[in-house]
Amino acid sequence: MTDIQADLARPLATAQTPAKTRRQRETFTVAPWAYLAPALILLFVWTYIPLVEAFQLSFYQWNMLPTAPQRYVGLKNYERLMALPEMRNALWNTLYYILGLFPMSVIIPLFVAIWTQDLTGRARMIYRGLIFVPMIVAPVVAAILWRWLLNEDQGLITLWLEQMGLGRIGFLTDPNYALATLTWITGWKLIGFSTLLFSAANAGINPSYIEAARIDGASRWGIIRDIRLPLLSPTILLLSMMTILFGAQWSFAYINVLTNGGPLKSTTNIFYLLWEYGFQTMSAGWSSAAGMIAFAGFAVVAAGCMWLTRRFAVYDN
Amino acid sequence: MTIDASPDISQGHPPLASSASNMGSLRCLAVHAVMVLLSILSIFPIYWMIVTSLRPENEIFSTAFWPASPTLENYVFVLTRIPMLQMLANTTIVAAATAALQVVTGLFAAYALVRWRMRLSGVIHGLIALSWLVPFQVTMIPNYVLASRLGLLDTLTGLILPNASHAFAVLLLYHAMRSFPTEILEAARIDGARSWKILWQIVTPNMGAPIASLSIIAFISAWNEYFWPLLLSRKPENSVVQIGLQMFMTQEGNLWGPLMAAAALASLPILLIYLILQRHVIESFMKSGIR
DSSP, rough: OOOHHHHHHHHHHHGGGGGHHHHHHHHHHHHHHHHHHHHHHHHHIIHHHHHHHHHTTTEEESSOOOSSEEEOOTTTTHHHHHOOOHHHHHHHHHHHHHHHIIIIIIIIHEEEEETTTOHHHHHHHHHHHHHHHHHHOOOOHHHHHHHHTOOOOOHHHHHHHHTTTTOOOOOTTTTHHHHHHHHHHHHHHHHHHHHHHHHHHHHTTTTTHHHHHHHHTOHHHHHIIIIHHHHHHHHHHHHHHOOOOOOOOHHHHHHIITTTTTTTTTOHHHHHHHHHHHSSSOHHHHHHHHHHHHHHHHHHHOOOOOOHHHOOOHHHH | OOOOOOOOSTTTOOHHHHHHHHHHHHHHHHHHHHHHHHHHHHHHHHHHHHOOOOOOSTTTTOOOOOOOSSSHHHHOOOOOHHHHHHHHHHHHHHHHHHHHHHHHHHHHHHHHHHHHTTTTTTHHHHHHHHHSSHHHHHHHHHHEEEEHHHOOOOOOOHHHHGSOHHHHHHHHHHHHHSSOOOHHHHHHTTTOOOOHHIIIIGGGGGGGGHHHHHHHHHHHHHHHHEEEEEHOOOOOSOOOEEEEEHHHHHTTTTTTHHHHHHEEEEEHHHHHOOOHHHHHHHHHHHHHHOO
C-alpha cells in the first residue's frame, strides 16, 4: 500500500510552489519504487530470501521442529547426498522424465503441426478446441483419470489390452512401467498445447519462401528441412527449454498422487526427493542441500539453453 | 493465427494436377486421421470421467460408452461425504484473489519499469524474471517455516499470499505496456496528470486484452495449484478442492464412481470457463507460452 501513500503525499508536494522543482525530482525517484514495492517485497519475502535461507540450511542439520536446535555440519550434507544411491537414482530418474517428455512435448507435436498445416476452417477450430483441453485439466484430476483408465483390475485400457491378448500390465505398480506411465501422463497434458504452438508458428512462416523454394524444385521434405524447421527453431528451442527446466517439476503432482515415488523408488525424481527429505523424513538440511544441487544444475542448464537459443535460433526479419 | 494461405500443391503445376489432387485427398484423409486420433486422446479420459461418474454402482465396471441407467447418486455421495461445496468456494476465493492480486502487483511493477528509466531498471527486470527459474521445491522449507511463523498454516490467506505476485504477470504486462505509445504518456505528464491517474485512467483501460489473458491464466493456474496447498493444508474444510480430491482418493480410492464425480466437480468450473471463453483461453495460453 506504499504507492497509495506516495500518491496521497504528492498533491501536498506540488501545492508548495517554491520548492516545486526540487520536490518533483524527489517524487520522481520515490514513485517508481513505490510502484515496484508490492511485487519486489513479495518476491524477496517468498523467493529470494527463502533461497538464501535454503542455502544456509544446507550446511545445517535440523529436523524442522521450531524448538529443536539447528546444528552446523559444514559440507557433510552434500558429502552424504553424493554418496547416497537414492540421490543418484533420483537424478537418473529426473533425466528419464525429461528425455521421456521430449517426444510428447516437442517431436510429435512438431511433425503433427507440419503434417496438418493445410487444415482450415471449422475442422481446424474443432480440433484446436479439443486438443487444448488437457492443458487446463488440474494435475490431480489428470492423475485420477489415468489411474482409473490404467487400473490394474478394471481399468478400461487394461481390459482392452487383455481382450487383445496382451495380458495385464501394472502400469503404476510395476517398477519397469511406473516411470513411463507418469511421464506419459505429464506428456498427455502437453502434447496438444505444443501442437498448437507449433501450428501457430508454422502458419506464421511467410508463404513466399515456400513458393520460391518450390519454384526452385525443392521437394516437400526439402522445404520442411531447409525452410520450415529452421524458421520453427525459436519455438523448438523454447519448448525444449521448458521441457528441460520444468518437465521434472510438472511430474511432481503425479508422483505424489499416484506412486509416492515407488514402486521401489522407481519414480522418485529430484524434486520428489526434496519433498521426501523435507516433509517425510524431516531432514531440512538434506532437502536444502539436494535443492541447492538441483538449483545449481538447472541454472547451468538454463544458461546453456539461453546461449543455444541466441546462437542457433533463426528469426525471420 | 491465419492459416488461410495454405499453399495448394496442385496449383501452378498443371502436368501434375491430377496425380497431385489424388494424393491430396488421401493426404487430407490422413491429416484428419491424425487430428481425430489426437483429439480422442485428449478428450477421451475426460469423457470417461463423466461417464463413470454417472454410472450406478452395479454398472461401474461396464465398458459401454454410455451408462444404461445414468444417475447422480455418485455426486450426492461426494457432496454428503466431504465438504465439497466449501472446498469449491475456498478454491474460487483463492483463485480469484490470486488472479486479482497478480494483475494489480503486475500493473504497478510493469508501469514503474516502463515509465521511469532508472539505472537499476535492468537489474530489477532481471531479478523479477530470474525468480521464475527458482523451483518452488527449493524454497519450500523456508517458505513453510515463514508461513507457520505468520500463523498462515491452514488458512486461505496463506494460500494466496506467496502467489500474489508472479514474474510471469509482471513480464506479460511489461511487454504489453512497452508497446503503449510513449507520446500519450508524455502528453499526459506535460498536462500535469499524476502517475497514479495516468496509470488508472490512461494505461490500464488500454491494457484490457493482456489483463484478461493474465487473469485467465492466473485463475486457472491457481485453481489447479497442488504443491503449496499440500504443504499448508490441514483440514479439508479449510483447503482447496485439489487437496480434497487427493484426500478423497487416499481414503476411498476404489470407489470409482464417487471419485470420478469428485474429479468432475473439481474440474467443472474450469471446463465451464473454457466452454464460454474458449478462444480467449487458448490464445492467452499460447501467447504466453507455458506457465
